[in-house]
Amino acid sequence: MTAIELRGVRKEFADVTAVRDLDLTVEDGEVYGFLGPNGAGKSTTIDMLLDLVRPTAGTVRVLGTDVATGGVEVRQRTGVLPDGFAVYDRLSGRKHVEFAVESKDADDDPDALLDRVGILDAADRSAGEYSKGMRQRLALAMALVGEPDLLILDEPSSGLDPAGAKEMREIVRTEADRGATVFFSSHVLEQVDAVCDRVGILRDGELVAEDSVEGLREAVGGEETLEVSAAGVDDDAVAAVRELAGVSGVTRDGDELVVNCASDAKTDVIAALENAGVTVADFHTREASLEDLFLAYTEGDAAGSESDSTAPDRPADDTAAEGVNS
Numbered sequence: 001m002t003a004i005e006l007r008g009v010r011k012e013f014a015d016v017t018a019v020r021d022l023d024l025t026v027e028d029g030e031v032y033g034f035l036g037p038n039g040a041g042k043s044t045t046i047d048m049l050l051d052l053v054r055p056t057a058g059t060v061r062v063l064g065t066d067v068a069t070g071g072v073e074v075r076q077r078t079g080v081l082p083d084g085f086a087v088y089d090r091l092s093g094r095k096h097v098e099f100a101v102e103s104k105d106a107d108d109d110p111d112a113l114l115d116r117v118g119i120l121d122a123a124d125r126s127a128g129e130y131s132k133g134m135r136q137r138l139a140l141a142m143a144l145v146g147e148p149d150l151l152i153l154d155e156p157s158s159g160l161d162p163a164g165a166k167e168m169r170e171i172v173r174t175e176a177d178r179g180a181t182v183f184f185s186s187h188v189l190e191q192v193d194a195v196c197d198r199v200g201i202l203r204d205g206e207l208v209a210e211d212s213v214e215g216l217r218e219a220v221g222g223e224e225t226l227e228v229s230a231a232g233v234d235d236d237a238v239a240a241v242r243e244l245a246g247v248s249g250v251t252r253d254g255d256e257l258v259v260n261c262a263s264d265a266k267t268d269v270i271a272a273l274e275n276a277g278v279t280v281a282d283f284h285t286r287e288a289s290l291e292d293l294f295l296a297y298t299e300g301d302a303a304g305s306e307s308d309s310t311a312p313d314r315p316a317d318d319t320a321a322e323g324v325n326s
């Protein structure tokens, strides 16, 4: 069965189109990473999945039900960790989970859930006293109530320390192993890389890429980052490299050059430097990181939007190349 199916979905607010003609399919049991820069339309899409916001056009089916008519049923079968989850300050963590258990008509043991997310020792404290990470863990415990068929996690690692983020990923995998579908929105690319079967990248309300992380890497055409240590690099040498076919970005820091280029352009880069009188002391390459991919699909004019898995012509502009270095 298909867990999520959006067809031609568009959402216009008064003066902004947040989502435009979005087609998206997530299969049962998949862990789907929904990526995009600020304002891309991720939260609006999530709100439409839950019928909290109505699309201007298009259809949204979740767990086999049209949310326009079956929103209540969908929300009953879905666990949601919302972006910017707000606690009831005076209620304890346990009361929050008890409340979620009651409203879902479920029979979970609240303490077992609090234990699972690592805050059982704080179960009796008022949630208003919780740190940001503890609130996030509490929200996750509430989302897990009732063994939902679908988990929607909006920026779930926000506020979590590295150990918390790892625990959260383990919980996501366990839920997927149980058969749940997980729809996971994030800016934190490592989170997505580590846990998702497939990712979609949203930009200005449009899906500009959708594939496995591996597939996206291949789609950027085997783009690599070549790091060169060389004595005597001057502006002319940088310009010579920049003009080469297959080179999409060059940044220079003293005698260090970072070149974004197609795999088969590497030898041309080294030759061009040597022809320009530069002595190459050392060089090494690394494959595009997910960070590089994200920038390639979301920055500059390059990111195509006509079809899924369309690799941009050039995956990184100089700004992106700086990001690669940082």
Ligand SMILES: Nc1ncnc2c1ncn2[C@@H]1O[C@H](COP(=O)(O)OP(=O)(O)OP(=O)(O)O)[C@@H](O)[C@H]1O
Binding pocket: 013, 014, 016, 017, 018, 036, 037, 038, 039, 040, 041, 042, 043, 044, 045, 083
């Ligand atoms: N209720 C609203 N009224 C008007 N505009 C809205 C409303 N909700 C969202 N928008 C606009 O829709 C666009 C998409 O916003 P959305 O919150 O969906 O993005 P996002 O990808 O979740 O961003 P972020 O990563 O910053 O949370 C933005 O331009 C935003 O200002």
